[in-house]
Amino acid sequence: xxxxxxxxxxxxxxxxxxxxxxxxxxxxxxxxxxxxxxxxxxxxxxxxxxxxxxxxxxxxxxxxxxxxxxxxxxxxxxxxxxxxxxxxxxxxxxxxxxxxxxxxxxxxxxxxxxxxxxxxxxxxxxxxxxxxxxxxxxxxxxxxxxxxxxxxxxxxxxxxxxxxxxxxxxxxxxxxxxxxxxxxxxxxxxxxxxxxxxxxxxxxxxxxxxxxxxxxxxxxxxxxxxxxxxxxxxxxxxxxxxxxxxxxxxxxxxxxxxxxxxxxxxxxxxxxxxxxxxxxxxxxxxxxxxxxxxxxxxxxxxxxxxxxxxxxxxxxxxxxx
Ligand code: AFP
Numbered sequence: 001x002x003x004x005x006x007x008x009x010x011x012x013x014x015x016x017x018x019x020x021x022x023x024x025x026x027x028x029x030x031x032x033x034x035x036x037x038x039x040x041x042x043x044x045x046x047x048x049x050x051x052x053x054x055x056x057x058x059x060x061x062x063x064x065x066x067x068x069x070x071x072x073x074x075x076x077x078x079x080x081x082x083x084x085x086x087x088x089x090x091x092x093x094x095x096x097x098x099x100x101x102x103x104x105x106x107x108x109x110x111x112x113x114x115x116x117x118x119x120x121x122x123x124x125x126x127x128x129x130x131x132x133x134x135x136x137x138x139x140x141x142x143x144x145x146x147x148x149x150x151x152x153x154x155x156x157x158x159x160x161x162x163x164x165x166x167x168x169x170x171x172x173x174x175x176x177x178x179x180x181x182x183x184x185x186x187x188x189x190x191x192x193x194x195x196x197x198x199x200x201x202x203x204x205x206x207x208x209x210x211x212x213x214x215x216x217x218x219x220x221x222x223x224x225x226x227x228x229x230x231x232x233x234x235x236x237x238x239x240x241x242x243x244x245x246x247x248x249x250x251x252x253x254x255x256x257x258x259x260x261x262x263x264x265x266x267x268x269x270x271x272x273x274x275x276x277x278x279x280x281x282x283x284x285x286x287x288x289x290x291x292x293x294x295x296x297x298x299x300x301x302x303x304x305x306x307x308x309x310x311x312x313x314x315x316x317x318x319x320x321x
Contacts, residue, residue, distance in 0.1 A: 016188040018165060018177045025172055030091040031138070031153070034113050037092075038136055039165060039186055041085040042157040045078045045119070045134065046179060049159050058127050066101040066300055067265070074126050075099055078119035078134065086115055093141045096299050098268055103144065103299055111141040113152075116268040116299075121156075122236020131160040133238025137272040144267075144299070148292035154272035156238050164189070166242070168276040174245070195282035198311035199248025203233035203240045208256035213287060216254045216306075219316045223250065229312075237264065241273050241307065245280060250308035254287060262286065262304035266296050270305045283313040 012021055018039055022032045052058055052074055063071040079099040086092045087106065094114035095104040115136055122132040138153040139146070155167040163179035165186045173192030180187050202223045209217065223229045229249060234240050240251045253263050264270050274284035274291035284291040284307035294303060306316060 012188050014187065018167075018186040018188075021175070021177070021188050027169070030112060033091050034089060034115070034138065035167070037085045037089045038082075038115070038155075041078075041082045042134060042163070042165060043179065043184060043186075044081045044085075045074075046157070046159055046163040046181070048077060048081075049074070049132075052126070053129070065099055067098065069123075071099065072120070072123045072126050075120045075123055082115075082117055082119050082134070094144055096144065096267060098265060098300075101300075114139045114141045114144045116144070116272075118265070118268045121238050121269065122234070125234065125236050125239075130236070131158065131234060131239040132236050133158050133242075135238060135269055135272050137268055137275070145296050147295055148266075148271035148274055151271060151275045154275040156241075156272070156276070158238050158242050160239065160242075164242070166245075166276065168279040170279060174276055174280045193245065193280055195245050195277060195280040195309055196248030197281070197309055198227075199244060199250070199309045200229055201232040201243065201247065201249040202229040202252070202308075202312075203231060203250070204252045204254070205233065208254075208258060211257035212254055215316070215318075216252070216287065222315060223312065237269060237273070241276075244308050245276065245282070248309040250306065250312045252306040253304065254306065255304040259302065261302045264302060264305045266291075266294060266301050266303045267299055270303050270307075273307060277307055281310065282308060283310055284308075285313060285317065 019036055057073050061071045061073050061076050065071050079097055091112045092115055093106050093108040093111045096116040098118040117136040119134055120132055121135050125132050134157040136155055137151050139151055143150040153169045158164045165177040168174045175191030176189040177186035178189045244251055255262050270291050277284050286304045
């Protein structure tokens, strides 16, 4: 298999590894080093997930995290794996994780990258052996609390039947790499990926529908009745977003009476996926504004989140006069 790349750039082929791809695309050496550490952590997590049940690694630690949620043993394992690998990288000077109450500032000779991440997204799927993910956002260390437009790159790892590394970079778009576990490498699979203009599925946790805003409820009626979209909701944002990235459609976690500010975390869930959607031609909004325009005030803040194909998201947005 060969894929089209810019003229003058060596050809990317089926055996191209993630580090080789980034080198071919002339990405900065320090960014390549950072991605190597992220990919290494993801490979460790993927390997652990395959045998976690056999090793007694399922179930909770008995602790509650900064979000007030029960910490699963694998949340804790994955967080430690990401942190320990990133601590080894001299190019990372700040770390923000869903599982850590405070950000970590590392003593480095220069401030360079910040990595903001959710080590395991969709933890309730762990004990039932369903798909989960890891989400990450790369920023300059000086830009941790700035809008999502300032992200330098973003991506996620989807631990499904195959383990996929999805990476979005503004100038290169969104590309997929598949882990070949027999050689322990993420190999180039496809890209640049574009999200279909319109899809045929939508997903949300409808138990909260009674307290959705009228605008959200009207939008859902339109999705269900006017342009029939099937329901798809797995309990793992990465898995649900990946379906939409590939096939189009909508995922939403709007505000409701349980989560008046939305459930999802802006910096390491909503903003990176919004950046990926934007690079692929899709869109993400809170109920008020574009996710990429929100000015964060705290590392763990939440936001209502509606993401998907342009046709559907633009239907949700209020008509401009
Ligand atoms: P965590 O496992 O990181 O806490 O994330 C789960 C999640 O934020 C997202 O992945 C799901 O789409 C959403 O929560 C599911 O929430 P409900 O169980 O309330 O539907």
